[in-house]
Amino acid sequence: MKRVAIIFNPASGKGKLDQYKDKIMSELTDTFAEVNVYYTEQPGDGKEIVERVANEVDIIIAAGGDGTVNEIVNALCPLENRPAFAIIPGGTSNDFSRAVGMNQNPLKATEQLTEMTLEKVDVGQTDKNYFLNFWGIGLITHVASNVDSQIKDRYGRFAYYLRTAQTMGKAQPFHLKLEADNFSFDDEAAMLVVGNGTFTAGVQAFFPKGDVQDGMLDVLLIKETSVQVFWKMLQSKMANQPTQEEGYIYFQTKKLSVSATPEQLVDCDGERRCSTPSDITVLPKHLTMLVGNLN
Numbered sequence: 323m324k325r326v327a328i329i330f331n332p333a334s335g336k337g338k339l340d341q342y343k344d345k346i347m348s349e350l351t352d353t354f355a356e357v358n359v360y361y362t363e364q365p366g367d368g369k370e371i372v373e374r375v376a377n378e379v380d381i382i383i384a385a386g387g388d389g390t391v392n393e394i395v396n397a398l399c400p401l402e403n404r405p406a407f408a409i410i411p412g413g414t415s416n417d418f419s420r421a422v423g424m425n426q427n428p429l430k431a432t433e434q435l436t437e438m439t440l441e442k443v444d445v446g447q448t449d450k451n452y453f454l455n456f457w458g459i460g461l462i463t464h465v466a467s468n469v470d471s472q473i474k475d476r477y478g479r480f481a482y483y484l485r486t487a488q489t490m491g492k493a494q495p496f497h498l499k500l501e502a503d504n505f506s507f508d509d510e511a512a513m514l515v516v517g518n519g520t521f522t523a524g525v526q527a528f529f530p531k532g533d534v535q536d537g538m539l540d541v542l543l544i545k546e547t548s549v550q551v552f553w554k555m556l557q558s559k560m561a562n563q564p565t566q567e568e569g570y571i572y573f574q575t576k577k578l579s580v581s582a583t584p585e586q587l588v589d590c591d592g593e594r595r596c597s598t599p600s601d602i603t604v605l606p607k608h609l610t611m612l613v614g615n616l617n
């Protein structure tokens with residue numbers, strides 16, 4: 323584990339990483355024998371860099387926000403020989419970096435990386451796309467990802483649910499057909515979220531007890547949206563226990579097939595580029611990551 327490629331997105335988080343760049347580099351060059359730095363200039367560059375350097379390095383670090391991480395992970399996951407992966411958080415939400423216990427200060431996160439704690443983590447796959455955090459349809463695609471960060475820090479899940487409740491009028495229910503390992507559903511629904519990581523938009527909104535190493539996907543199906551349903555969810559622990567409440571269902575599975583009428587836009591780790599139908603599976607321990615505090 324000596325050769326490192328760090329891919330910076332200078333535009334992430336409105337250029338947030340710029341002030342830390344020199345210190346990040348000196349910390350890395352003190353620890354690793356070879357550190358090559360790359361800068362992305364436009365969408366697609368992260369993918370191209372990974373494809374170019376993956377065979378020559380032991381570790382690829384994504385220094386940027388969730389969009390940068392998503393692009394790099396989508397280029398890494400199909401490779402047969404995957405270098406280890408790490409994240410220096412540089413965006414607004416930084417969901418998977420939080421899930422693997424990275425400090426949200428980029429310099430402290432770099433120090434954590436140099437401790438070289440390696441863990442294998444699960445990855446979600448839907449058709450040709452990979453996700454680390456979540457896949458979702460329905461209401462979730464209407465919730466602005468940037469719930470005010472101060473309010474989010476203070477009120478966590480509650481702020482996110484409140485924002486979701488505010489957008490409720492915008493989402494039309496849809497007819498959902500779902501086939502999972504031990505569960506099927508064929509009825510009206512308002513939202514379906516499939517989680518791998520535990521964070522959505524910077525908060526542990528839906529799967530606070532999720533585990534990125536358990537080889538399972540967490541699934542939350544909201545049948546009808548009402549303030550009462552969100553209130554019930556807020557009070558529940560969602561602790562890896564299958565739950566069937568009046569307004570929502572929670573379960574775990576290794577794979578599921580989803581179709582919807584009308585066709586639904588899919589939000590996959592914040593990227594909205596595909597629509598239903600979708601086949602979703604978990605790739606257990608598919609990526610080796612340098613992590614912070616995983617517990």
Ligand SMILES: Nc1ncnc2c1ncn2[C@@H]1O[C@H](COP(=O)(O)OP(=O)(O)OP(=O)(O)O)[C@@H](O)[C@H]1O
Nearest residue numbers: 333334335362363365386387388389390413414415
């Ligand atoms: N130099 C660049 N200028 C503008 N956009 C870029 C550049 N390099 C990469 N990109 C694109 O910017 C997009 C957004 O990046 P990223 O998500 O890291 O930042 P962010 O939007 O500020 O963070 P967050 O998603 O956490 O809010 C990525 O999809 C990436 O392809």
